[in-house]
Amino acid sequence: MENTNQKQETLALINRLAELAYDNGFTDGFDVGKQVGFVAGVLSLKSALSSGVRHGSSECGKALESFKRIGIDE
Numbered sequence: 856m857e858n859t860n861q862k863q864e865t866l867a868l869i870n871r872l873a874e875l876a877y878d879n880g881f882t883d884g885f886d887v888g889k890q891v892g893f894v895a896g897v898l899s900l901k902s903a904l905s906s907g908v909r910h911g912s913s914e915c916g917k918a919l920e921s922f923k924r925i926g927i928d929e
């Protein structure tokens with residue numbers, strides 16, 4: 856009987872650890888996805904901002920400069 860109880864406790868512990876690992880992995884993956892999506896969105900705006908600068912928009916110029924400050928200057 857004791858052996859069966861130990862097996863159940865061990866399986867319960869493994870199950871909890873697997874759930875924690877899954878949840879942490881999902882959260883990490885979700886955070887990375889948000890970052891990738893943000894950068895992709897910003898990069899998609901660069902051509903529009905460049906066009907605005909060519910047409911004399913100082914706000915577009917400021918936005919492009921801010922990209923350089925945060926390290927998005929592809």
